[in-house]
Amino acid sequence: MSKKIKDENGNVYVKKKPFYKRIWFWILAIIVIFAIGGAIGGGSGSDTSSTSESKSNSNDKTISQNAEFRKKFDAIVVGDLMSHGDGGTTLSDVEKSLGKPSTTSTQDVQGVQVKDYIWDKGGVSISVQFNDDKTVSKDITGFKFSRTPKFDLDAYNNLADGSSYDDVVSKYGEPDGLNEMIISGEKNVTATWITGTKGGTIALTFINDSLTSKTQSGLK
Numbered sequence: 001m002s003k004k005i006k007d008e009n010g011n012v013y014v015k016k017k018p019f020y021k022r023i024w025f026w027i028l029a030i031i032v033i034f035a036i037g038g039a040i041g042g043g044s045g046s047d048t049s050s051t052s053e054s055k056s057n058s059n060d061k062t063i064s065q066n067a068e069f070r071k072k073f074d075a076i077v078v079g080d081l082m083s084h085g086d087g088g089t090t091l092s093d094v095e096k097s098l099g100k101p102s103t104t105s106t107q108d109v110q111g112v113q114v115k116d117y118i119w120d121k122g123g124v125s126i127s128v129q130f131n132d133d134k135t136v137s138k139d140i141t142g143f144k145f146s147r148t149p150k151f152d153l154d155a156y157n158n159l160a161d162g163s164s165y166d167d168v169v170s171k172y173g174e175p176d177g178l179n180e181m182i183i184s185g186e187k188n189v190t191a192t193w194i195t196g197t198k199g200g201t202i203a204l205t206f207i208n209d210s211l212t213s214k215t216q217s218g219l220k
Helices: 022-038 050-074 091-098 154-159 165-172
Strands: 002-007 012-015 104-108 114-120 123-131 134-143 179-182 186-197 200-207 212-219
Touching: 050 091, 050 114, 050 123, 050 134, 091 114, 091 123, 091 134, 154 212, 165 186
Parallel strands: none
Antiparallel strands: 002 012, 104 114, 114 123, 123 134, 134 179, 179 186, 186 200, 200 212
């Protein structure tokens, strides 16, 4: 809410409430914590299989399962948090697609109830947040795409502010991790790519399909 202030000369100014004091900011913070906390439990693989043939069969099966898991994640529609998720996929429809969740939790923030449901499969974790049983945020971690060309340090350095999400994906492939939410009509996407032999990472943030920030770790 804005506040009117009058100075000694009788001039009136409107002072807007800082974003970090607004209710939606703290709701967003709680949802992000939910998503990150729920995704930490993803497993990692081991290279100690007895034969290369059994390893290959197991990997093919895991890739197939994870690809289907990813398609189901991509099909989930996120609604606007400030409109109680209107337009978002319902909890019942998400459960029809993904089955019963591995973990559930509920948090009440400033009178707004947010449910966090987590599904795990083959080292991949999907976390979906609901308000009024409609999706307000979704997050996936642990998915590993094989991508060409390589998303290396040169490519990262050449990413310009304002680049679109679709343009980045068309050049470097789908991200391994993704968080999406909508707040007051503003779409926020944070995408992470695992790239390189040393496990380098690139994290990009897009607001309304426009690149606003980027970070990298371990790229060469």
